[in-house]
Structures are given as C-alpha cells and as structure tokens.
Amino acid sequence: MTAEAPAELTAPEEWGESRSRTVTWHDPLITAAGAMQRSGLETLEAIRDGVLAPPPIAMLMQFDVRALEEGRVEFGCVLDESVYNPIGVVHGGLVCTLLDTVAGCAVHTTLPAGFGYTSIELKVNYLRAVHATSGPLTAIGRVVKPGRRVAFSEGEILDAQGRTVATASSSLLVFPIPPS
DSSP: OOOOOOSSOOOGGGSOSOOOOOOOOOOHHHHHHHHHTSOHHHHHHHHHTTSSOOOHHHHHHTEEEEEEETTEEEEEEOOOGGGBOTTSSBOHHHHHHHHHHHHHHHHHTTOOTTEEEEEEEEEEEEOSOOOGGGOSEEEEEEEEEOOSSEEEEEEEEEOTTSOEEEEEEEEEEEEEOOOO
C-alpha cells in the first residue's frame, strides 16, 4: 500500500507568519581555558556570575544557571516554538539535552581543577508532553555517587507548575584534561 500525496499542497505563504530567533555566543575555547584554572564548582559559578561566557549550547537552547552547590545544580530553560517537533510539542531532544546537562554539571561541581567528564550512558524517562506554555522549565541535577573514574548522577525536569515532566539517570566518565 502506498501513501497518497495530499490533494492540495500548501505554499510557504500559507504556512502563517514566519518567526525567528537570533542566537549569539562567545568563543567557547576561552571559557574552556578559564575552566582549567578552576574547580568544576568554581567554573560553573564563574559562568553564572558572568566571569566566563556560557557555553554555546546554553545560548542555543536557552539554558541558564539558577543554583549551584557541590553535587547539585539547578538550571532553567526558556521555551518557545523554535524547539517544537512536527507533532506540535517540544522536541524530546531538548529535554534529553537539558537532563544530560544538569546530570553532567552536577558531577562537574565535584571535580577539582584540571578534570573533565563525559556521559557514558543516559537513561531518560519522558513523563508528560512539554509545550511552550509548560515553561519555563526547571532542571535539577544531583550526584548519586561521585567517583574518580566514573560518577553517577540523576536529573529531573519540572514544568512551571512544578510537575515532573522527565527524569534521567546518568553515568559519566571522569578524566584529567591533558594540557594543550
């Protein structure tokens, strides 16, 4: 059985008013160099306080740092239609990226200067649909078990009404960053 083409194809002028969003960022290697001189917690505090520029992904996906302490982070995320998928809800990839970010940054707060991390595994549970009107979102990352080689963390995203929309568990590789 083959799918039939729609009887009437629409033209761009029938798609409604166009929308746009401009994304601006700074050289991420300058931030990375500044991070080498700081512990993970100090790096994230410097980003929050405007001493270091936020990473480009934070600007692209409209993430911001709200709260930091060793082993715990809280980020926000502004939502708009630019992150919708074809069925009219926020793309799960944004939710997954936000969870990966807070899970990783929670681990980052436990690391000394000169150490980095990367996700080994991320398991995400999507619990409810997210729309532009669901936000702003609050994402919380917590370290479950710190480690010198592998660390474990979890993340949770809440909508503006405080309802959990997604959760994640993550394992992350911890490693010394080689000097450049």
